[in-house]
Amino acid sequence: MIRNYLGFPRGISGMRLALRARTQAVRFGARFLAGQEVTGLSIGGGPDGSHVVQLGDDTVRGRAILIATGVDYRRLDVEPLEALVGRGVNYGAAASTSREVKHKDVFVVGGGNSAGQAAVHLSRFARHVTIVVRRDGLAETMSNYLIREIEGNPRISVRPHTIVTDGGGEGHLEWLSLRDTEAGVDERVEAAGLYLLLGAQPTCHWLPPEVARDDLGFVLSGADTPWQSWQGGRPPAPYATTVPGVFVAGDIRCGSMKRVASASGEGAAVVPLVHQHLA
Ligand SMILES: Cc1cc2nc3c(=O)[nH]c(=O)nc-3n(C[C@H](O)[C@H](O)[C@H](O)COP(=O)(O)OP(=O)(O)OC[C@H]3O[C@@H](n4cnc5c(N)ncnc54)[C@H](O)[C@@H]3O)c2cc1C
Structure with a gap:
């Protein structure tokens, strides 16, 4: 039960909030591949240099990828x-x-x-x-x-x-x-x-080594990324990972707040970065 998310004075269950978000996203034109598990990510593995997301035997390609797979709370x-x-x-x-x-x-x-x-x-x-x-x-x-x-x-x-x-x-x-x-x-x-405070495990075993993570497995972004990966001596933008075109938001991001409001806010903050990357 999420009780402190703005706009839901009586609280809302995680499942109902996710269903509402899904309906809203579909109205905006998002496509869902439900019931699929991401099993791998091949960096620049597409014929046009796009990234390839593995879904078991299937694949989908994207010029920009947002990792938002959350954590498993004990x-x-x-x-x-x-x-x-x-x-x-x-x-x-x-x-x-x-x-x-x-x-x-x-x-x-x-x-x-x-x-x-x-x-x-x-x-x-x-x-x-x-x-x-x-x-x-x-x-x-x-x-x-x-x-x-x-x-x-x-x-x-x-x-x-x-x-x-x-x-x-x-x-x-x-x-x-x-x-x-x-x-x-x-x-x-x-x-x-x-x-x-029983601990939370990031769910990102499928990520390739090019996407840098901390010792616990949380995805590094922005100024938290290793300086060796910086281009022109400057860190990537906040929420950008060590791989151009691959972004991260929500609980799986190293240093995230582990709250619904921050996770959805970070997701929104990635949108202009994706536009910039595609441009
Ligand atoms: C019991 C409980 C109570 C909480 N109460 C509150 C609260 O009151 N207020 C608050 O703000 N926050 C609360 N939180 C925290 C909040 O739920 C999280 O901060 C928020 O859901 C993070 O959003 P996210 O999008 O990063 O990850 P998630 O909401 O965890 O979403 C990640 C999604 O990715 C999917 N996924 C993971 N791996 C794969 C894969 N390989 N392939 C395909 N899909 C995958 C998962 O199934 C999941 O649907 C609570 C958490 C728990 C467990």
């Missing part, structure tokens, strides 16, 4: 909590909800840097922030500077070898059930917010 897979996404349960740090949790207890699940940063941010508003991790602690997964900051913050505590097994509330998250996996004991706690 899910918590606790059914009652999935039903409360956007109502106290958030995938990602959800900075917009910080004020809602003022003087309340919140929980962050995840042991990476994004979880640590979310906890530090939330501690400025919430009464207490608990970081829930499966492991013994944060040492293996979080940067030292963040661990020190968390240790020195009396409003943040860490619950090691713990998983979230259940939760609920009347229209909004009110409680969680936490299991200590070592002791095998469940505890029910009050919770006004749950922030799931």
